[in-house]
Amino acid sequence: MSSIARKFIFKIIVLTLFISGVASLLFSSVLQAYQFKAFPYQILLIAFATTVGHLLVVRASKLNTLKFSNAFMISVTLKLFIYILFMLIYLWIDHSQVVIFGITFFLLYLSYTIFEVAEILKYVKKSNNTPLKN
16 A cells, blocks of 8 residues: 555544544534434445545556546546435435435535545645656
8 A cells, every 4th residue: 555545544534533523522412403323324435435536546647647537537426426325225214314414414525525635636736746647
């Protein structure tokens, strides 16, 4: 495993633990009435999908610019399909808390997407000294 991958995995674990901690505090106090069982699964799914997608995009960027662009677009598309499938299955099973489920999923998606894009931009900027091959 490359050092880039190890650093990203460490950062995403820290982000996941931070979000989990804040959510635990909120759900055990202020938002206790809105607590639901799927939240840990939401976090794990999004963190795992973000990690896999990021690592694939970084690996593709080492090959050439076209593969980087394709890998990024495929990663985003596959993640969206997986997320939609997860949401549909969960809401089919338990549709009692649709609004809170949707809000938390959106906030997690937004948080992890911003994190991943920032990390990809850092990586591309850092590798600007050794430009992507065409």
